[in-house]
Amino acid sequence: MNRLLSRAQRSGDRRHALGHSGAVPATLRPFLSLICFCLVAVWMATPLRAACSGLDLRESAAPGMWAEIEAEIALTPFARGLSWVATRGDRRLHIIGTMHLNDPRHDALVAHMAPAIQAADAVLLEVNRADKARLERTLAETPSLIFITEGPTLIDRLPPEEWDEIAERAGAAGIPPFMAAKMRPWFLSLSMSVPLCARAIEDVTDGLDMKLMTLAERAGVETLSLEDPLGLFQLFDATPIEEQIKELRSYIAMAGVGADDFYTMVESYFDGEVQAYVLLQLKQFLTSESDLSVAERQAQVDDLLEALLYQRNRDWIPVIEATAGNRLVIAVGAAHLPGEAGVLALLEAEGYQIEEALR
Template identity: 40%
Template sequence: MSAFLATFLIPAFAATPHAACLGEDLLAGFAPERVAAIEDAAAVGPYPEGRLFRATRAGAEVTLVGTLHLPDPRFAPLEERLAPILAGASALLVEAGPDEEAQLKARMGQPGSPMFSTGPTLPERLPEVEWMHLAAELTARGIPPFLGAKMEPWFLSTMLAVSPCQLQELNRGEEGLDARLIASAEAQGIAVRALEPWDTIFRLFGEMTDEEEITGLRVALLQAGQADDMTYTLTELYFQGRIRLIWEIGAELARELAPEVGLSAAEVDAQLAEADELLLVGRNRDWIDPIEAAATEGPVLVAVGALHLVGRDGVLAMLEARGWAISRLD
C-alpha cells in the first residue's frame, strides 16, 4: 500500500484546529461542476451521511458513533447525546483502548520501534532540497530533524498531514472524542475493549515498498503547507454529517497531485482501491465478529473513525448484511 494516500486520508480522522488554527474551505476553490461530480461519487452506496446510528437484531442493540481523533469544542452536543447511551452500555468498543495505548507507548521506547527505520537516514535518501524542506516542516511540528531523519517515511507522511497548530493542542493534553468517551467509561466502571491489536496500523503501512514510502513522503511535502485547509475542509464535512464526501475529496486531491510525483490516473485509482481495502474495508470486516459477540452481553457503544461506518463496505452495511436493522439517530 502506498503512503501517497496518507496525506489525504489521515486528516479524515482528525478534528479541525480551532481558534488560531482555522483554515479555509478547499471546496470553495473548486468549480461547481467539479464539486457536483465529487458529491455524486460520494452519494453512491448506502449510508453516505451520518455520525450516529443504532443497530438492532433479535433484542440485541449496538449504538455506533463515527469519531474524529483530535479535540474540537463542537463535540459537546454529541457527547451529551452519548452520555446516557454510554451509561447504559455493557461495554465501549474502540479502535484502541487504554491497554493498547500502553503497549504502543512501551514499544515506542524500545529499540526497533516500528516508527523508526533501520536503513539509511532520510538525508541519505532524499535530495538535499527535499530534506531541507522536510526538516523545516518537522521543526514547525516540534519534531527535531535529527530524530525525523531516522523515522519511517510513511510515519512522517502522516505527521505532515496534521498542522503544527493541531500538534500543539495535543501536546497541551486536549483530547478527542474517543479519549473522552474512554475516560468517561472508565470513570463509570464500564468495560473498554479494543477492536484490533495495538500494532494494526504499523503492520498495514509496513507492507509498503521503499519506493512507495518515498513517493508518499514527497506528496506529503507538497501538501504540508495546506494541512490547516485540508483538515478544516474535512472536519466541516464531518460536523455536517457528510462523511463519505471526506473520502471522495481526498481521492480527488490525490488524483490532482499525481502527475507531480510521476503517477498516472490509473495508478492512483489502483492505490485508492488498495488503501480503501487495507485502511478501511479489511479492518471493518475484522471488527464485525467482536461487535456481535459483545452485543450478546448487553447494549454496546461502538466509537470508531467516521469513515469506517459509511459506504457499501462500511460497518453499517456489513451489519445490515447480517440481519441487523440500522437506524440513523442524528
C-alpha cells in the same frame, strides 16, 4: 470507491486484522489525515492553546466536481450522519462515528451518547486504554517501528537538495529536522500530513473516542478493543525502506495538506459530512499533477481504503457479534461508517435494522 477489492489480502485473525504483509503507499498524503490522525497523535501532544482555522474547501470546490460528489453521495449507503442505532431482535447497538482530535464541540456528542453508554453492557472502540498504553510501551521499547535505528538516516540516504526540501517541509510542520532525519519514511510522511496548528491544540489526542471511554470507565462499563493497534504500524512499515523513500519523493512532489484542508476535515466531521470530505480529497488527488497516471493513483487509493478501512470493517463485525450483551456502544472513526463496505452496511447485512439517532 466503495467496492470491495478482490486483490487485497485477507487476514485470518479477526482481532489482528492488519498483521498481513500489505503496504500502504506514502503518496496519498492529501487523503490520509482523517484516517490516520490517531497514528501521529501518539507522540504530538503539546500544552499550547490554539486551533486550526482556514477556508472551508467545500465552498470553493469547482461546481462540476461538487456535483459529482453529490451524485456519489446519493448512491452511498449511510453517507451522512454520525450517530446510528442498529437493532436485531433484543440486541441494540448504538454506533457513533468519532474523531481522534480534541474539540470543544465533542461535549454535545458526549452528552448525546451518555444514556446509551451508562446503560451499555460494553463499549467497543478501535483501541481501549489498556491496549493504547501497551502500544505506547511497545513504541518506546521498540523505536525501530517508527524510527531508523540502524544504518544511515535520511540525511545520508537522500541527495542534499532533496533532504533540504524535506527538512524545510518538516520544520514547517513543527518537526525538527534532526528528528525527521531519523523517522522511517512512512511515519515522516504521515507526520508531515498534520499541520502545525493541529499540534498546538490543547490535549490534542483527547478526541471523542477518549472522552467516551472516560465516560464508560466512570460508569463502570467495560471497554473493549476491536483490534490490536500495533497491526497498523506493522502495515505501514511492511514496505522496505528503499521503497518507502521512493514513495516519500512522490509525496514531496505533491501539494501538501495545509490548514485549509485540515479545517475542512474538522468542519465536515461536525456537519456529519465525512464522506463528502473524503470524496473531495479523492477527486483532488486524482486530478492533481503527478508523474503517476490516474489509473495508478486510483489503484493506490483503492489499496489504501481496502487496508485501512474496508478490511478492518469486515474484521470488526465478528468481534462485535461475539461480544456478550444486548446493549453495546460502538465508537469508531467516522470514515468507517459510510458505504457498501462500511460498518453500518455490514451490520445491515447481518440482519440489523439501521436508523439514524442524531440529525
